[in-house]
Amino acid sequence: xxxxxxxxxxxxxxxxxxxxxxxICTQSTLSKFExxxxxxxxxxxxxxxxxxxxxxxxxxxNSIASTTHMKSVLDRTESELMMESYSNVSKSLSEIxxxxxxNNSLKMxxxxxxxxxxxxxxxxxxxxxxxxxxxxxxxxxxxxxxxxYLAYVGLGLYxxxxxxxxxxxxxxxxxxxxxxxxxxxxxxxxxxxxxLRILTIVFYTAEFYIKTEDYVKSNELVFRGIKLCSxxxxxxxxxxxxxxxxxxxxxxxxxxxxxxxxxxxxxxxAKINHNVAIESRIKTLREKxxxxxxxxx
Numbered sequence: 001x002x003x004x005x006x007x008x009x010x011x012x013x014x015x016x017x018x019x020x021x022x023x024i025c026t027q028s029t030l031s032k033f034e035x036x037x038x039x040x041x042x043x044x045x046x047x048x049x050x051x052x053x054x055x056x057x058x059x060x061x062n063s064i065a066s067t068t069h070m071k072s073v074l075d076r077t078e079s080e081l082m083m084e085s086y087s088n089v090s091k092s093l094s095e096i097x098x099x100x101x102x103n104n105s106l107k108m109x110x111x112x113x114x115x116x117x118x119x120x121x122x123x124x125x126x127x128x129x130x131x132x133x134x135x136x137x138x139x140x141x142x143x144x145x146x147x148x149y150l151a152y153v154g155l156g157l158y159x160x161x162x163x164x165x166x167x168x169x170x171x172x173x174x175x176x177x178x179x180x181x182x183x184x185x186x187x188x189x190x191x192x193x194x195x196l197r198i199l200t201i202v203f204y205t206a207e208f209y210i211k212t213e214d215y216v217k218s219n220e221l222v223f224r225g226i227k228l229c230s231x232x233x234x235x236x237x238x239x240x241x242x243x244x245x246x247x248x249x250x251x252x253x254x255x256x257x258x259x260x261x262x263x264x265x266x267x268x269x270a271k272i273n274h275n276v277a278i279e280s281r282i283k284t285l286r287e288k289x290x291x292x293x294x295x296x297x
Contacts, residue, residue, distance in 0.1 A: 001059045007034050009052045024048055067103055070096055074109045078193055081113060082200070082236035084277040089117050108139045108147040112154065116200075119157045128158055146197050149178045153204045160208060172208045175201050176217065183224065199225055199237045206244055215248050222248065235269065239278045242266035243285070250289055259289065 010020055021030040024047045025040060032038040039045065042056070049056055077092040093114055101107045115131030118124045132151035140148050156171035179202060206221035225241045228234070246262035263286050270278040 001039065003034060003037060003059070005059050006049070006052070006054065009054055013052065015052070020048060020051060024051070067106065070101060070103075070106055070110075074106060074113065075193055077113050078109075078196055079236065081116060082196055083273065083275055086117065086121055089113070093117065104139055105145075108135050108145065111135050111139070112147050112150040115151065115154045116157075119154050119161065122161060125158060125161070128154060132158075146194075146201075149175050149201050150197060152178075153201050156208060157204060160211065165212065168208065169212070172205050175205045179205065179221070179224070195228060195232045195234055196236065199228060199234065202228070203237055203240060203244070206241075210244060210247055210251070213251070215252055218244065219248055235273055239266050239270035239273055239275050242269060243278055243282060246282075246285065250285075256293070263289075 010017075017027050017030050017034070021027050025044045029040050029044065030048070033040055033045075040048075046056055049058070073092055073095050077089055080086075080088045080092060093110070096110060098107065098110055098114075101110055111131040111134045115128040115135075118128035118131070132154045135147050135151040136143070140151075152171040152174050156168045156175070159165070159168035159171070182198075202221050202225040206218045206225065209215075209218035209221065222241050222244050225237060226245075229238050229241065242262055243266040246259060246266055249259045249262055263282055267279060267282050270276075270282065
């Protein structure tokens with residue numbers, strides 16, 4: 001609600017607080033509304049607005065426009081994170097002032113993106129810890145939304161990057177349990193961002209278990225991720241999931257053709273999605289694999 005719309009209309013009409021509230025409410029009620037943002041009952045507010053030639057909806061116009069803009073930016077940022085377009089992520093998040101977000105869900109979306117971005121970039125890593133703490137200790141303190149598990153992923157990455165694997169495992173185990181509980185859950189059509197968040201926790205958890213050489217869990221997660229991409233026609237994560245498949249296959253000494261096929265599939269999807277970062281990673285992995293293969297001959 002933009003109370004300034006109300007105040008500016010009253011002043012433009014040169015109506016005092018005393019005159020405006022006469023027969024509707026006390027001046028104290030009106031003063032608390034204008035000065036402290038304490039909203040009166042809908043009946044009182046409607047009468048006050050009517051006297052100024054406004055509707056209650058008019059007070060929400062700027063707020064709705066602002067919320068719509070923020071949602072659009074955050075949804076775009078979500079896709080940019082998936083594509084590892086970190087320069088674009090930085091620019092997009094800089095468009096938003098967290099103090100101006102008055103929608104709880106959007107605020108959690110903002111903090112998870114900001115925290116994950118910092119964790120992945122190794123930039124201001126202490127800020128990423130704060131972002132996840134805001135979700136876990138404040139915005140979703142009952143841990144009822146997927147943002148809690150995105151925060152767990154972020155904290156897992158945070159500790160993993162500091163090589164504190166026991167601490168990282170603590171958080172990724174929570175995510176593993178969550179994935180297993182909700183593995184058959186479906187969402188309404190058009191919920192692309194919901195599925196992107198699920199794929200985010202699946203991907204980074206799989207990546208962690210590859211790092212700890214738990215190929216049973218990582219294989220299962222990669223399989224689920226690829227299946228979800230196929231079912232929901234989401235291609236953002238396919239290059240990266242196929243890349244993880246190739247890494248697992250190499251570590252498990254799978255046949256050469258199987259590994260080459262996985263690397264080729266990963267590269268093909270990376271080109272389709274214009275994911276330059278994963279193309280570079282595939283090239284590095286292939287060169288390392290070819291070198292090790294030639295040494296073994």
